[in-house]
Amino acid sequence: MTTLTALSLTEARAGLQKGDFTSVELTQAYLDRIHALEPKIQAFLNVTTDHALASAKSADQRLQQGDTSPLLGIPVAIKDVLTTKDIETTCASKILKGYIPPYTATSVQKLFDAGMVMLGKTNTDEFAMGSSTENSGYFTTRNPWDVERVPGGSSGGSAAAVASQMAPVALGTDTGGSVRQPAAYCGIVAVKPTYGRVSRYGLIAFASSLDSVGVFGQNIEDTALVLQAIAGHDPCDSTSLLAEVPDYLTEMRKGLEGMRVGVPKEYFADGLQPEVAAAVRAAIDQFETLGADVREVSLPNSEHAISTYYLIATAEASSNLARYDGVRYGARKNESTLWDTYRATRGQGFGSEVKRRIMLGTYALSSGYYDAYYLKAQKVRTLIKSDFDRAFEEVDIILGPTTPSTAFKIGEKTDDPLEMYLSDIFTVTANLAGVCALSLPCGFDNQGLPIGLQIHAPFLQEARLFRAGYAYQQATKWHQQHPTL
Amino acid sequence: MGATTTIKYEPVIGLEIHAELLTNTKMFCRCPVVDPTISPPNTAVCVVCTGQPGVLPVINKRAVEYAIMVGLALNCEIRETSIFARKNYFYPDLPKGYQISQYEYPLCINGWLDIELENGQTKRIGIRRAHLEEDTAKNTHLNDGTSLIDFNRSGVALLEIVTEPDLRSAEEVEAFARKLRAILQYLGVNNGDMSKGVLRMEPNISVRPIGSDELWTRTEVKNLNSIRNVARATAYEIERQISTYESGGQVIQQTMGWDELRQITVPQRGKEDAHDYRYFPEPDLPPLQVSHEWIEEIRAKMPELPDVKRQRYMDELGLGEYDASVLVADRAIAEWFELAVSEGGDPKNLANWIIVEMFRLMNKDGLEREQISEIKIQPAQLVALIKLVEDRIINNNTAKKVLATMYAEGGDPVEIVKAQGLAQETDSSVLQAAIEQVLDENPDEVQRWLNGEEKVEKFLFGQVMRALKGKADAQILGPLLNTALRNRHE
Ligand SMILES: [Zn+2]
Numbered sequence: 022m023t024t025l026t027a028l029s030l031t032e033a034r035a036g037l038q039k040g041d042f043t044s045v046e047l048t049q050a051y052l053d054r055i056h057a058l059e060p061k062i063q064a065f066l067n068v069t070t071d072h073a074l075a076s077a078k079s080a081d082q083r084l085q086q087g088d089t090s091p092l093l094g095i096p097v098a099i100k101d102v103l104t105t106k107d108i109e110t111t112c113a114s115k116i117l118k119g120y121i122p123p124y125t126a127t128s129v130q131k132l133f134d135a136g137m138v139m140l141g142k143t144n145t146d147e148f149a150m151g152s153s154t155e156n157s158g159y160f161t162t163r164n165p166w167d168v169e170r171v172p173g174g175s176s177g178g179s180a181a182a183v184a185s186q187m188a189p190v191a192l193g194t195d196t197g198g199s200v201r202q203p204a205a206y207c208g209i210v211a212v213k214p215t216y217g218r219v220s221r222y223g224l225i226a227f228a229s230s231l232d233s234v235g236v237f238g239q240n241i242e243d244t245a246l247v248l249q250a251i252a253g254h255d256p257c258d259s260t261s262l263l264a265e266v267p268d269y270l271t272e273m274r275k276g277l278e279g280m281r282v283g284v285p286k287e288y289f290a291d292g293l294q295p296e297v298a299a300a301v302r303a304a305i306d307q308f309e310t311l312g313a314d315v316r317e318v319s320l321p322n323s324e325h326a327i328s329t330y331y332l333i334a335t336a337e338a339s340s341n342l343a344r345y346d347g348v349r350y351g352a353r354k355n356e357s358t359l360w361d362t363y364r365a366t367r368g369q370g371f372g373s374e375v376k377r378r379i380m381l382g383t384y385a386l387s388s389g390y391y392d393a394y395y396l397k398a399q400k401v402r403t404l405i406k407s408d409f410d411r412a413f414e415e416v417d418i419i420l421g422p423t424t425p426s427t428a429f430k431i432g433e434k435t436d437d438p439l440e441m442y443l444s445d446i447f448t449v450t451a452n453l454a455g456v457c458a459l460s461l462p463c464g465f466d467n468q469g470l471p472i473g474l475q476i477h478a479p480f481l482q483e484a485r486l487f488r489a490g491y492a493y494q495q496a497t498k499w500h501q502q503h504p505t506l
Numbered sequence: 507m508g509a510t511t512t513i514k515y516e517p518v519i520g521l522e523i524h525a526e527l528l529t530n531t532k533m534f535c536r537c538p539v540v541d542p543t544i545s546p547p548n549t550a551v552c553v554v555c556t557g558q559p560g561v562l563p564v565i566n567k568r569a570v571e572y573a574i575m576v577g578l579a580l581n582c583e584i585r586e587t588s589i590f591a592r593k594n595y596f597y598p599d600l601p602k603g604y605q606i607s608q609y610e611y612p613l614c615i616n617g618w619l620d621i622e623l624e625n626g627q628t629k630r631i632g633i634r635r636a637h638l639e640e641d642t643a644k645n646t647h648l649n650d651g652t653s654l655i656d657f658n659r660s661g662v663a664l665l666e667i668v669t670e671p672d673l674r675s676a677e678e679v680e681a682f683a684r685k686l687r688a689i690l691q692y693l694g695v696n697n698g699d700m701s702k703g704v705l706r707m708e709p710n711i712s713v714r715p716i717g718s719d720e721l722w723t724r725t726e727v728k729n730l731n732s733i734r735n736v737a738r739a740t741a742y743e744i745e746r747q748i749s750t751y752e753s754g755g756q757v758i759q760q761t762m763g764w765d766e767l768r769q770i771t772v773p774q775r776g777k778e779d780a781h782d783y784r785y786f787p788e789p790d791l792p793p794l795q796v797s798h799e800w801i802e803e804i805r806a807k808m809p810e811l812p813d814v815k816r817q818r819y820m821d822e823l824g825l826g827e828y829d830a831s832v833l834v835a836d837r838a839i840a841e842w843f844e845l846a847v848s849e850g851g852d853p854k855n856l857a858n859w860i861i862v863e864m865f866r867l868m869n870k871d872g873l874e875r876e877q878i879s880e881i882k883i884q885p886a887q888l889v890a891l892i893k894l895v896e897d898r899i900i901n902n903n904t905a906k907k908v909l910a911t912m913y914a915e916g917g918d919p920v921e922i923v924k925a926q927g928l929a930q931e932t933d934s935s936v937l938q939a940a941i942e943q944v945l946d947e948n949p950d951e952v953q954r955w956l957n958g959e960e961k962v963e964k965f966l967f968g969q970v971m972r973a974l975k976g977k978a979d980a981q982i983l984g985p986l987l988n989t990a991l992r993n994r995h996e
Binding site: 120225345350386391395 | 556559560561562563564565592594596598602603604655782784785786789790791792
């Protein structure tokens with residue numbers, strides 16, 4: 022028998038249904054692998070062994086009763102910004118150390134209802150603010166391809182867990198690229214659905230108008246299956262969309278023939294690592310070979326995306342993080358006056374990047390600056406959105422690199438926040454426009470580090486992402502490469 | 507000698523009103539709305555209204571409906587698209603660190619309300635806006651320096667109404683406050699209880715020389731637990747500002763609190779730094795869309811409001827303007843009155859008895875008029891009492907005594923009259939005997955009457971009435987007495 026943890030979700034599902042192994046056995050195999058690899062990778066803030074084995078046991082009961090639900094008994098890792106009832110949820114922040122949520126996020130609950138087995142809560146940049154997990158209040162997660170390098174972020178824990186096969190699939194969140202960038206760095210697949218496609222209820226907010234729950238998988242099919250389970254309207258989230266969820270697996274297999282593929286000319290400018298450019302160009306050629314109609318498009322306002330993003334995201338964050346005052350939950354540093362207690366609690370509880378963003382956002386919203394910063398950013402956001410609207414009148418999907426370069430070394434960019442922000446340059450536009458996007462592996466650089474190909478599709482067209490990605494993966498083997506650990 | 511110029515000032519006042527809406531659940535979650543003075547602390551709370559990480563608000567449709575009703579009653583324009591915004595500040599009673607409110611695009615704008623002044627004229631007061639927001643939690647500060655927070659109130663739907671600075675006196679403020687409160691009660695969206703803070707009114711007050719159209723520094727007065735105190739505090743603050751200017755001082759822009767014990771306004775300390783609330787559109791809520799059809803649906807099912815009701819009382823029930831105004835001034839009074847009318851009472855008679863006699867009894871008892879539904883007298887019983895008078899079973903004076911008994915102890919007037927033997931004496935032979943006895947006992951008065959002093963007849967009437975313990979049927983007694991006096995001529 023091959024190692025159970027080497028199986029994809031789809032393969033594991035078949036094994037469980039046939040009775041080749043039980044969910045408890047599968048879960049235990051992952052727990053053992055986590056035990057073996059965690060010291061090296063540090064993907065998990067909290068491994069929920071007891072919870073996992075209990076869930077696996079009840080999944081086995083359902084399996085025995087002939088339940089064929091697609092995700093039943095399959096392990097999953099959950100980013101620690103999604104709340105889990107009775108299980109500590111910290112957003113990798115010291116300010117939430119010991120916080121036990123009284124409720125479970127809708128997206129996670131849907132996975133529980135589908136019979137999935139949670140292995141643990143994964144590391145992230147504090148409150149999802151970062152691109153490397155170096156801003157975690159606890160530790161930095163390692164890239165399984167090179168443990169001297171970052172896994173990307175903020176969902177670096179989930180990405181590293183899937184890439185190192187400590188979990189077959191995982192949930193992350195994506196506010197400016199936080200599932201796609203680490204997926205690219207770690208050589209796996211990640212989808213950021215359309216804003217509102219998946220409920221945000223229980224997603225601990227960083228930037229409410231940009232936050233999306235995303236999915237990591239080793240291939241397109243696995244990723245699509247998990248999105249299928251979490252997508253849909255939630256009465257608890259007024260921004261979640263009412264639209265029907267199509268059957269992704271059926272849509273996925275429709276092939277590339279006749280698909281119009283756009284390549285933004287702005288995406289191949291200076292600053293792009295040559296191997297990344299070459300790999301993405303090769304992938305585009307592959308699409309053409311597979312029957313796609315490739316043409317150039319323009320997203321002229323992309324150059325303003327980073328500044329727009331950092332104004333809107335920080336403004337919303339400054340407000341979203343106001344609730345961490347030590348009054349009702351989390352860590353409190355008691356001082357003699359209320360205001361000193363606030364200062365001490367927040368001063369000691371938040372890390373420096375979080376404080377930087379709270380200050381930036383507070384400034385952008387403050388009286389006298391609101392029009393020049395926040396309001397203007399909202400106007401540019403509308404322009405970026407219309408860039409996509411216009412492009413999608415001509416093409417069905419847009420292809421490009423996920424990141425300008427491959428994974429960087431731990432510590433390489435920590436002294437230069439701006440340099441760090443630029444690693445999100447290709448990903449933030451999807452969040453600003455609200456459209457869906459996906460990253461999948463399309464090659465390796467000279468140092469053997471994975472390269473990500475990004476696909477954008479219009480509002481609610483996740484099926485098109487899967488269709489394009491699936492066709493590409495049928496013809497290529499990049500997604501079958503795994504790091505040696 | 508230089509001429510002393512005396513500047514005459516006029517006050518410029520606007521009102522800010524916060525009304526908790528009588529919805530079953532809170533503004534953005536499904537927690538029940540409970541009476542904070544009855545429910546134990548933190549028993550009507552959930553993850554949303556305690557601001558747990560990751561929660562999201564969902565708009566309470568009923569609250570929107572109520573806000574639209576108020577907007578329509580205040581002649582506002584109802585926006586088909588309005589936007590919720592976050593008002594950011596730190597305080598322990600604010601669990602999210604921001605209050606969800608409306609800022610640039612409120613639901614209701616540009617309305618007005620006519621108030622009736624004492625000189626009989628009406629004055630139109632502009633309504634700048636009315637918008638929805640959520641209430642804060644309630645802090646209790648203990649003597650040992652600790653503070654307790656009750657989140658039962660956190661997230662309760664609030665309607666904030668802001669007038670234009672059109673009010674010019676404490677009297678106008680009071681008239682506006684009473685009328686607005688009546689409207690909220692008529693609509694059933696607020697119970698008007700200011701003592702529990704369910705309804706809060708805060709005047710913004712400044713003064714300026716008459717004839718000027720600039721706005722001078724204003725102060726805001728808080729902590730007002732009754733309309734009477736709103737009027738008193740306004741009057742005090744106007745005088746304070748005028749005397750400040752007259753003594754060469756400057757009014758400082760600040761929040762004042764009403765010290766009820768000393769009957770003065772005092773500067774409030776605390777959350778007083780110039781706040782920058784950093785309003786921005788609430789990203790967790792899409793713009794609130796209100797269809798024209800829905801607005802019309804709400805308009806169609808709105809209850810009759812005071813002005814319309816007053817006109818109907820005058821046109822259909824034949825009441826005078828004063829009586830009609832008093833009866834419609836509060837929903838509870840109008841409801842009581844209409845119940846009595848539906849029991850078959852004569853509207854004019856009822857109005858008279860309610861306004862003169864019942865309100866006098868309530869006033870003596872320290873009750874406000876709007877507490878009419880709490881008294882022991884039931885509408886049907888007042889109707890029955892009036893019928894006893896009309897049927898001449900009892901006379902007016904007895905009826906007043908019976909009413910007092912009904913007020914104090916409750917009970918049916920017919921029973922009271924029977925039990926206490928209060929029915930009128932209508933037997934002419936009994937009356938005749940009493941008359942003769944009184945005339946015999948008062949020969950001097952009889953003589954004076956015979957000499958043409960007619961007013962003595964009234965005195966003798968009173969004596970006979972007294973002899974019969976006030977129960978004589980006056981309509982029979984009068985002519986009998988007159989005949990008996992005439993008979994003494996011989
Ligand atoms: Zn609640």
